[in-house]
Amino acid sequence: EAGVAQSPRYKIIEKRQSVAFWCxxxxxHATLYWYQQILGQGPKLLIQFQNNGVVDDSQLPKDRFSAERLKGVDSTLKIQPAKLEDSAVYLCASSFPGRGKTQYFGPGTRLLVL
Amino acid sequence: TQLLEQSPQFLSIQEGENLTVYCNSSSVFSSLQWYRQEPGEGPVLLVTVVTGGEVKKLKRLTFQFGDARKDSSLHITAAQPGDTGLYLCAGVDNYKLTFGKGTLLTVNP
Structure with a gap:
């Protein structure tokens, strides 16, 4: 069974540029999550989707981050404009819907903002 | 804010040694999970503990959940280089995971 796919695997941009990640x-798996993992820290949930609806985006910096899951399958996460502190690994995870369902993580996209 | 503290932050040992890493929570979650994350990969779930006092074994790994359900430990017997990675604990509330900062384990041949 194929796992969670993410692209690109690596991205280097300059501050104030825009970037998009795909999952x-x-x-x-009807439930999809985006996490941010800063070096030396554990993953932090940014946004959770159930099908194409947002369940929780309380920790998403909405002034610069946006995410969508238009057809309830693939998702994109965008940062515009990027800041130095956005340098991190962006992890996508998915699960079957419901409480206590195991989340399966993709390999992540490593973003470096210069 | 619910916090999970993990210790030690870094651990470097020789192959064959035993080790224990700890996870302590400021509050009670509905359950607690342990993950291993290898370089360049996402976290992979190892175990979920739910009941206070619970002990689960996964080959050479033993997981314990404290009676008060606020602390947990992971013990590895006879560590191998393949055990190298970042060990993360995560508190579970409904669907939401709150992760600790992890313990970075290096097992040297």
Whole structure:
């Protein structure tokens, strides 16, 4: 069974530029999560989708970050404009819907903002 | 704000040694999970503990959940280089995971 796919794997941009990340969840997983993992820290939830609706975006910096999941499958996370402190690994995870369902993580996109 | 403190932050040992890492929470979650994250990869779930006092074993890994359900430990027996990675604990509330900062383990051959 294919896992969670993410692209690109690495991205280097300059501050104030824009960047977008793509995630394809495991087939059949209605719930999709985006996490930010800064070096030396654990992942922090940015946004959770159930199908194409947002369940929780309380920790998403909405002035610069946006995410969408238009058809309830793939998702994109965008940063515009990027700041130095956005340098991190952006992880996508997916799960079946419901409490206590195991989240499966993709390999992440490593972003460096110069 | 619910916080998870993990210790030690870094651990470097020789192959064959035993080790224990700890996770302490400022509050009670509905359950607690342990993950291992290898370089360049996402975290992979190792175990979920739910009941106070629970002990779970996964080959050479033993997980304990404290009676008060606020602390947990992971013990590895006879560590191998393949155990190298970042060990993360995460508190679970409904769907939401709150992660600690992790313990970075290096097992030297």
């Amino acid at each position: 394809n969840p495991i087939s059949g």
